[in-house]
Amino acid sequence: MKTRKFIYLLGGCALLLSGVVSAYVLLTPERTWQSAPTYIVDNRGNSTIADNDRGATATVNAILSNDAWNNTDAGTVVHATKGNISSFTLGDGIPMLNFEDPTGACDGTCLAATFTGYYERQGRGRSRSYRIFDADIVTNTAYNWTSENEDPNGSGCSNEFYIEGVQVHEIGHGLGLGHTNVGGATMFPSVSSCNNGPATIEADDANGILALYGSGGGGSCELGQAGESCTANNQCCSGKCRGKTGNKSCR
Ligand SMILES: [Zn+2]
Numbered sequence: 182m183k184t185r186k187f188i189y190l191l192g193g194c195a196l197l198l199s200g201v202v203s204a205y206v207l208l209t210p211e212r213t214w215q216s217a218p219t220y221i222v223d224n225r226g227n228s229t230i231a232d233n234d235r236g237a238t239a240t241v242n243a244i245l246s247n248d249a250w251n252n253t254d255a256g257t258v259v260h261a262t263k264g265n266i267s268s269f270t271l272g273d274g275i276p277m278l279n280f281e282d283p284t285g286a287c288d289g290t291c292l293a294a295t296f297t298g299y300y301e302r303q304g305r306g307r308s309r310s311y312r313i314f315d316a317d318i319v320t321n322t323a324y325n326w327t328s329e330n331e332d333p334n335g336s337g338c339s340n341e342f343y344i345e346g347v348q349v350h351e352i353g354h355g356l357g358l359g360h361t362n363v364g365g366a367t368m369f370p371s372v373s374s375c376n377n378g379p380a381t382i383e384a385d386d387a388n389g390i391l392a393l394y395g396s397g398g399g400g401s402c403e404l405g406q407a408g409e410s411c412t413a414n415n416q417c418c419s420g421k422c423r424g425k426t427g428n429k430s431c432r
Contacts, residue, residue, distance in 0.1 A: 205389030243345035346379035
């Protein structure tokens with residue numbers, strides 16, 4: 182049985198080595214999407230996956246599953262749909278899940294990787310927060326992949342990695358989570374072949390999402406959204422209150 186790592190890029194991998202982490206880890210700085218992103222999942226799939234569409238639908242279903250990120254008290258935090266990703270571009274504001282790796286960033290023990298560096302500051306001072314605007318995912322084609330349709334519950338699986346579990350993990354990065362040291366959690370940094378456990382989130386993972394997107398979390402901006410009236414910059418999520426006096430709105 183092989184164990185391979187997930188990685189995320191431009192994040193804080195060094196946190197893993199500190200030995201003081203006892204639960205979920207949020208990316209630093211803490212960042213969230215202002216509204217649930219819609220991931221375009223590569224409709225080419227991966228040729229090593231023997232199901233109807235080479236794992237594409239399996240991946241969409243896993244992302245949207247009640248076993249994954251949308252079934253916490255934070256509500257729906259991610260959307261996903263199968264589509265053409267030929268316009269794949271890092272940082273363009275369109276989150277895509279690529280079953281290949283045109284960036285060449287994910288090789289060796291990397292199974293898949295999420296580009297977490299595309300966020301921006303909004304607001305000023307105490308109301309400051311960080312908004313994610315893109316978080317593309319790439320996948321290492323050097324591995325043999327499988328899906329629950331090809332190998333239900335591990336039966337028939339041999340030296341393959343489940344696309345569902347790995348991509349649910351990567352989506353966790355895309356939503357603002359780092360790696361936890363809680364074994365068995367989706368955001369644990371490695372997974373064994375033929376183990377689709379990461380497709381089902383654990384309490385630690387759910388707590389991380391709640392910290393970011395739950396009603397008690399600090400991630401969502403409760404200041405003015407674009408178009409809402411304001412009188413000062415610090416009343417707007419964007420930090421930009423523009424217009425003539427008496428008729429200003431957040432941009
Ligand atoms: Zn990871």
